[in-house]
Amino acid sequence: MEPLHTRKVTKEERLLALLLDGEWHSAPELVQKVSHRFGGYLHTLKHDHGVEWEKMLDPNRPQGEVWYLYRLVPGQGRLFG
Numbered sequence: 562m563e564p565l566h567t568r569k570v571t572k573e574e575r576l577l578a579l580l581l582d583g584e585w586h587s588a589p590e591l592v593q594k595v596s597h598r599f600g601g602y603l604h605t606l607k608h609d610h611g612v613e614w615e616k617m618l619d620p621n622r623p624q625g626e627v628w629y630l631y632r633l634v635p636g637q638g639r640l641f642g
Contacts, residue, residue, distance in 0.1 A: 572602050576595045577606060579591070
């Protein structure tokens with residue numbers, strides 16, 4: 562793997578870097594900081610790299626909306642390998 566300073570950081574890496582703090586992150590935050598396709602990147606992290614994450618309904622969501630919060634399962638976070 563190339564050193565990070567010589568290549569572009571992928572969206573999966575950007576998403577993982579945000580989630581490494583172990584805190585819950587809202588869908589709107591992940592859309593703003595990563596991409597509106599963050600769900601696809603979560604899928605790639607899980608299925609291609611074994612990174613486990615969890616989600617729960619956002620208690621601050623507008624009534625009638627289905628918004629989630631996301632975080633890494635504790636103990637996760639090794640970057641691809």
